[in-house]
Amino acid sequence: MHHELTTPVTEAQVRALKVGETVTLQGTLFGIRDATQIHLFDRGRRTRFDLHGHAVIHTAPNVRKVAACPEHPAGYAPVCIGTTTSARMERFTRPLMEQLGVRIIIGKGGLLAASAAAFSEIGGIYLAIVGGTAALETTWIEAIEDVDLDDLNPESLWKFRIRDFGPLLVAMDSHGGSLYETVKRDAQSRRARALASLGIGR
Numbered sequence: 001m002h003h004e005l006t007t008p009v010t011e012a013q014v015r016a017l018k019v020g021e022t023v024t025l026q027g028t029l030f031g032i033r034d035a036t037q038i039h040l041f042d043r044g045r046r047t048r049f050d051l052h053g054h055a056v057i058h059t060a061p062n063v064r065k066v067a068a069c070p071e072h073p074a075g076y077a078p079v080c081i082g083t084t085t086s087a088r089m090e091r092f093t094r095p096l097m098e099q100l101g102v103r104i105i106i107g108k109g110g111l112l113a114a115s116a117a118a119f120s121e122i123g124g125i126y127l128a129i130v131g132g133t134a135a136l137e138t139t140w141i142e143a144i145e146d147v148d149l150d151d152l153n154p155e156s157l158w159k160f161r162i163r164d165f166g167p168l169l170v171a172m173d174s175h176g177g178s179l180y181e182t183v184k185r186d187a188q189s190r191r192a193r194a195l196a197s198l199g200i201g202r
Contacts, residue, residue, distance in 0.1 A: 002167060007104075008053025011123035014103050017170050019177035023127055024166030028145070029106075031059045031158030033084060036149060037092040040157075041099070047148045047157050052101030055127075058084045058108075060154040063144065074159070076144045081160070082134025085109045086126075094118040110171060110180035119174045126172035128179070140165040 005013060007027040017023065030051060039045045061081040068075040086107030093115035096102040105111070106127045119125060129137065146159040171179040 007055050009055075009103050010053065011103070014123050014125050015174045017125050017173055018175065019170050019173045019179055021170045022167040023170060024164055024168070025055060025104075025162060026164070027162065028054060029141075029160045029162045029165060030054055030056045031061055031081070031156075031160060032056045032096075033058060033060045033155040034089060035152045035155035036157050037089060037096070039149060039152060041092060041095045045149065047100075049146070049148055049157060049159060050101075051096075053103055054101070055104035055106060056096065056102050057106040058086050058089060059158070060084065061158060063154065072143065074144045074147050076147065078138055078141050078144055078160075080134050081138045081141055083108050083129045083131075083137065086111050090115055093124075094122075097122045097124050106168060110178070116172055116176060116178055116181075119172055120176055123174050125170055125174060127166075127168035128171035129168060137165075 002022045003017060004024045004026065007025060007029065030049065040047065059081055062079040063076040064079050066072050066075060066077045083106065086105070086109050090112050093105065093111060096105070097118055103124050104127060105124065106129060108129050108131050110128065111126055115126065140162055142161045142163050144158060145161045148157040150156045
């Protein structure tokens with residue numbers, strides 16, 4: 001099943017989604033990465049953005065500084081806005097949701113058990129992007145509307161205006177479902193059968 005959502009979203013909208021379904025996002029998307037979250041959650045900095053009900057994407061975009069204008073209201077033009085690996089930001093999933101109200105995390109490679117627990121308890125999802133699609137993702141971003149914590153550039157907190165961002169795969173849902181755990185279990189099972197067929201591990 002495919003869903004089209006406009007941010008911000010509600011808890012009910014998020015809990016209606018299941019692993020294996022797809023989502024296309026409209027509206028606003030926030031870009032966030034390691035340094036952004038270290039400063040927000042470890043060093044006590046604050047953002048002027050309201051992230052309640054919103055989606056964040058793990059990214060440190062390649063942008064070009066330009067004169068602020070209606071087309072580029074933040075004074076930045078997107079050059080290449082790709083997605084980075086999520087696992088190293090695992091510890092920030094819960095504070096993103098509890099403290100800032102984030103409902104959707106977009107990244108590649110998946111998240112781990114603590115994030116799965118936060119998604120279940122608070123109501124959130126992880127949407128997966130295939131690696132190597134940065135050029136395509138950039139076409140889904142209409143403009144960089146604003147930027148905060150810009151002394152951390154390129155790991156600033158970016159506010160993107162998006163259109164038809166997706167389809168993205170629901171890879172972790174709020175019901176304990178995880179595509180990554182399913183694949184891991186399947187791979188382990190196949191490995192065990194292969195080893196057994198060779199008389200190994202008995």
